[in-house]
Amino acid sequence: MEAMKAQATPTAYGMKTLDQFVGQQVGLSDWIVVDQRRIDEFADCTGDRQWIHVDAERASRESPYGGTIAHGYLTLSLAASLTIEAGAIPHDAAAALNYGLDKARFITPVRAGARVRNRVVLQAIEDRGDGRILLTLLNTIEIDGEAKPALVAESLALLMGAPRLDTSK
Secondary structure: OHHHHHHOOOOOOOHHHHHHHOOOEEEEOOOEEEOHHHHHHHHHHHOOOOHHHHOHHHHHHHOOOOOOEOOHHHHHHHHHHHHHHHOOOOOOOOEEEEEEEEEEEEOOOOEOOEEEEEEEEEEEEEEEEOOEEEEEEEEEEEEOOOOOOOEEEEEEEEEEOOOOOOOOO
8 A cells, every 4th residue: 555655645545546558567466375274165155176286295206396276366356456456446436346357467476385466567448437447457466586477467346436316405
């Protein structure tokens, strides 16, 4: 959050100033650990219990990574919460809805126990009317100590402005 505050000075990052931030980094999350427990819970939730994710003994013998790795979709799913934590959603948006992905590429596997963070760049904005703005965000999930990121994904977030009060009554 501190990284965002420093970047937003002197112009505050908000719904009315988004156009001033297109092409710029608008957030950098803290590091989080992707431990085996998180991987196992994701496997339980999704039913994807492939050995390379959940069988530490076998993965240490047979995996080219020397142990278990996180599911690509687990890593991708972290982008949403890390985007919010990074401060990339303006504070004055009434709501932000996940609107989908335009592109996603899994580049480097995340080994169990690795730390990851999200570097977020505002790529584009589109006024959708009625106080709604569509953001295109470039998410780069970095792995601590790795030269290449875990993934790069272009995500879409639909911001909702503050509801208008009906003063005609």
